[in-house]
Amino acid sequence: MERRLAVVWTSLLAAGLILVLPPALCITTSKASPRPPRLIGCVFVNRGNITCRWEAGDTPTTSYTLLIQKKRGPEPFTTNSSLTPFTCTTPDTSCTADIGMSSVRFNFCITVTAHSHRGDISSELRCQPGRIEVMLPPVILDGVEPVSGMPLCLNVTWRRTYAVFPVSDSEIRAGVLNSQIEITAKGQLEVQVKNVTVKAYSFLVCLFRPDASYAVRLRHRYRGPQSPWSPWSNARQGRTAEDAPSAAPAFWRQVKQTDKNGWRFISLLWKPLPHFLANGRVHFYNVTCWTERAQILNDHGSCRDLHHASTSCTLLLPAEPCSCTLTASNSVGTSPEAQIWLLGASETEAPEPSSISVSPVDDHNLDVSWRAPADRSVSGFVVEWFAVREKNSSILHWEKLNSSLTTLVITEGVKPMELYAVSVKALYGERGAGKNRTIHIYTRQGVPSAGPNVGVQQISGGTVELTWSPVPVELLHGFIRSYTLCYAATNQPARNVTVPGHVHRYSLENLSPGNYDIFMQANTVVGTGAAGPIINVYIGPDEVSIVMYAVLPFVLTVLAMVLMACLAQSKIVKQKLCQFVPDPSNSSLAQWTTLEVT
Known part of the structure; x- marks a missing residue:
């Protein structure tokens, strides 16, 4: 009886739980349907193959079978179709099926079947024209x-x-x-x-x-x-075909010299147009100059018949204000004009830029900066630089900039241990270029590769007066701070004297008789340079005697004059102190004394 009651209560409790619990918490023995693979896309190659990719389903899969079948018009697709299917099997999620010589102009139906231990499951059937995803062959x-x-x-x-x-x-x-x-x-x-x-x-x-x-x-x-x-x-x-040049060449000038009548020997300078502006091969340049009165100058100097490789020419310009233009021409046309103006020889130049500074960036680059002149409207700037040479002239490099630029990094024609002169000029339109200020600089200094040539100016007793010329600037490799003058007598330790860099004359004094080797070295901030040529100077014993013979008469003469002056001075003193002393023998007292004795 008790067992029956327990069974009843258990049944009632179970029924109550079923009624109370929501459906989501109910336990079911049926399984959800597995998700099949999903076809992502295919690539059709006409008369070649079809490669398809798909996304795996959620069941462990041993392999996949790609099934592709052509479909003619409205013919329904069935797996039992009489047309030969194109298939391939793979464990991966892509596969390529060979379609032989079949054209992609047909419609194709595609499925992917996943195989597992639990059975097979296929993707949704997809039918489409083959050309929708065709990869065309290269043309x-x-x-x-x-x-x-x-x-x-x-x-x-x-x-x-x-x-x-x-x-x-x-x-x-x-x-x-x-x-x-x-x-x-x-x-x-x-x-x-x-x-x-x-x-x-x-x-x-x-x-x-x-x-x-x-x-x-x-x-x-x-x-x-x-x-x-x-x-x-x-x-x-x-x-592509050529076109007329689209820009004017960069144009500049250099005043070489001016004669007493104000005529100026001028070098006109320009830079070849970059190819993207020349738009073809430049065949020739044309230069035209005229005066302020619009008189065209017929004397072209070397500025006539300028071929494509020309970058400069020279001519004489009169003392009055002048202007010159330059154009470049190719097979299609002519560039816009580039123009420069020159003031009259007697006119005052406009102010130069201010706060000009030049500093090395590295061995081959210089950074230049400046400020435009205050309260003046400028049309641009020109930066010039060249290597300073003593024997041979160097190439003038230049860059023309618009008025908005006040800095330039020089990258052309610069080497370490060479002295460069850098200047900046402001351009004032038809007023031409203003004054320039020049700064000398090295990108990197070194030690001089030669010393000064020392010469003997005079030997006097134990003193040797020496002179020397500056070392050629090409051999300096830096700014000279001082010179070291070295000298040594035979079998004696060498001695040296430091001489300031601006001095070019020095005297060695109190030298003992003997042979002396003398040479000089130049010093920069980096160190001491190579020694200059050695000269030999001989100071004999006679040098000192000759000096004594020359000095002794003078000294004796001076002493004699001093003695004579002293003697003359003593007579005057006597006259002042002993004006009159009576002679006792002539006095009356002398006679009286004599009588008294006898």
Whole structure:
């Protein structure tokens, strides 16, 4: 009886729990359906293969089978279709099925079946035209040619292999192709890829610079982003046509000398146009100069018939204000004019820039900065620099800058341990250039590679007067701070004297008789340089005797004169102190004394 009651109560409790608990907490013995693999996409290669990718399901899988079957028109797809399926099996999540010579113009139905120990499960059936995801074969690029009168354009021609390219001519004309062109400028590593519209086997691309060479490749895809890009075509070289120069050359001048009548010998200087501004090969330059009264100067000096390699010419200009223009010409046209103005020989130049500073960046670069003149409107600046030479003239380097720039890093024509003169001028439009201020600087100093040549100016007794000339600036390699004058008698320790760098004469005194070797060294902040040539100076015993013989008469004469002066002085003293002393023998007292004795 008790056992029956326990069973009843247990049944009632279980029924109550079932009624009370929500459905989510109810325990069920049925299992959820496994998730099948999901097809991501395929790549169709006409008359080749189809590669598909998929996402795995949630059941452990031993392998997958990709099933692809062509579908003709409205024919329903069944796994038991009479058409031969294309399949491949793989443990991975992608697989490539060979379709032989089948065209991708058909519709295809695709499934992926996952195999496991628990059974097989397949993805949803997907049917689509093969060309939706077709990868077109690479086309053949036949030519990339310039276009006359269109220097920014190239004409590109291409063709396809009909047997494997599944797009017809009419479709191409209809614009079903998406196309891209790859451009690589000659001598550059940067590669550009640009979208282009292609509706024929010949088309214009206007993305280039004049007179420039490019390597070009082409690729297509069918309709849109679902279709992958084809491989790139073969590369073809092409060069655009020339255009007229698009900018004036940088133009400057250097006043070499001025004669007594004010005529000036002028060097006109310019820089070759960079190729991207010349837009072709420059054939010649043309220079024209005229005076303030608009009188064109007929004497062109060497500024006539200037060929493409010219970068300077010289001519004489009168004392009055003048102006000169320069143009560059190629096969298509002429550049804009570059113009410079020169003040009259008697006119006062405008102020120079202020706060000019020059400092080395490294062995081959100099940093220059300045401030524009206060309360003056300037049209630009010119920075000039050249290596200071004593024997040979050096090249004048220069850079023309617009008015907004007040700094320049010099990178051209600079070497360590060479002295450079750097100057900055302000440009005042038709008022020409202002005054300049020059600063001398080394990028890096060293020690002099030669010493001064010492010469004997005079030997007098034990004194040797020496003179020397400065070391040539090319051999200094730094700013001279001082000289070391070294001298040594035979079998005696060497001695030296430090002489300030601005001094070029010195006397060695109190030298004993003997032979002396004398030489000099120049000193910079880095150290002492090489020794100059050694000279030998002989000081004999006679040198001192000769001096004594020369000095003794003079000394004796002086002493005699001093003695005579003393004697003369003693007579005067006597006269003052002993004016009159009576003679006792002549006095009356003398007679009286005599009588008294007898």
